[in-house]
Amino acid sequence: MGSRDEDFSAYFAARAHALRATAYLLCGDWHRAEDITQTAMTKLYLAWPRLREHGMDAYARKIVVRTFLAENRRLWRRREHLTHEPPEPVVGDRDVGQRLLVEAALASVPPRQRAVLVLRYWNDLSVEETAEMLDCSPGTVKSQAARGVAALRRRLGPHLFPGPGGAAWTTTTG
Amino acid sequence: MDDDDRMRALLAEAGGQQGPPMGISADGIARRGRRIRLARWGAAVTGGLAVAAVITVSVALAANRHVEPATPPVVVTTTVDTDTPTTTVSTSTTPPGS
DSSP states (O other): OOHHHHHHHHHHHHHHHHHHHHHHHHHSOHHHHHHHHHHHHHHHHHHGGGOOGGGHHHHHHHHHHHHHHHHHHSHHHHHOOOOOSOSSOOSSOHHHHHHHHHHHHHHHSOHHHHHHHIIIIISOOOHHHHHHHHTSOHHHHHHHHHHHHHHHHHHHHHHHSOOTTOOOOOTTOO | OOHHHHHHHHHHHHHOSOOSOOOOOHHHHHHHHHHHHHHHHHHHHHHHHHHHHHHHHHHHHHHHOOOOOOOOOOOOOOOOOOSSOOOOOOOOOSOTTO
């Protein structure tokens, strides 16, 4: 195994799970998230000699987000939606129920807005970095983020997502 | 807690779970990557050879084609003979018997 493969293995061990989590937040399906991660990692492997050390994470994230958006444009993805989750939320475990509620709310947000939300609030990217990643203007990122947050608030209601002067934040209580 | 912090907490809750075991490995990705690189290299070599073959055949056909020699141009010359005298015939307009 050459140095390239060893370096790649080390990077894979360190970052693959985080990339898969990003993909999961985007698509809401672990199997599809793994497919997207595999695509991203394969492209990363092919581009490995050209990438600088500090650019790898950004490049991998960009592939994940763009692969997800490209797949969403395909019609068959809209018709066929595979999931490993049970059809009904688990009753009795409040944390799991809330998590499923959040996932369902996230899935109801349009893909591009979801990508903005995930990059901004999961990957902690700035508006400018998110805009560069999605190949759009910072103004578009701001408007998409505002719409995404508004959609989540509508979907989750004031209990999980209180307004600026609303009730206490209660996702982890119980 | 403002909207940004709430969003971070929401996504941390949804994305922080363990998930099923990872079904892909670095070795598998590397094998796949090497296969793709090999396929790309093969396609590039095949394409290069095909282009070279087309160019070679074209040059060979152009070099071996029998070309008829061109016929010399036909020059048409016209001369005007100025030494030959010219005669004019005058005709009378008076009717006969007048």
